[in-house]
Amino acid sequence: METLEAKIAELIAPTLEDLGYELVRVALMGSRGVTLQVMAERADRKAMDVDDCADISHAISAVLDVHDPIDSAYELEVSSPGIDRPLTRPEHFERFKGFEARVESAQPIDGQKRFKGDLLGLRDGAVALATERGEVAIPIEQVRKAKLVLTQALIAAAAEEARG
Known part of the structure; x- marks a missing residue:
């Protein structure tokens, strides 16, 4: 059975790609109100800024308004993955090879x-x-959850990447 988060990801991913972004994660959160968190990054790997988040927010709001996948009021939150980012795709595990990570499995391993x-x-x-x-x-x-651990090596790599 497809989750609502997966359905939303399917709806918005093409729009993000058309704008030059990659979807990192979609999460529905909240007990007092629903927050739809959309985490994305630039396809060119440059740092995200507020304008990027605003562009994404406007574009995917239009898609979500048309398809209306959430049956209640919600708040849309768009963000970048940050330095100690989640690892959500197989290619992330290759891209961040050599860095420290925390990984949680669905079933015990040993x-x-x-x-x-x-x-x-x-x-x-x-x-x-x-x-x-x-x-x-x-x-x-x-893999149930995975994310990078904030280390000096990761901070140095992010700073180097930001310098271009």
């Missing part, structure tokens, strides 16, 4: 669901991590 270590990339359909206990392979379809 009795464990949460892992922290250096990303080794994708190997045979699994996310490879070098952890303190050795190397672990988490099948990509079992």
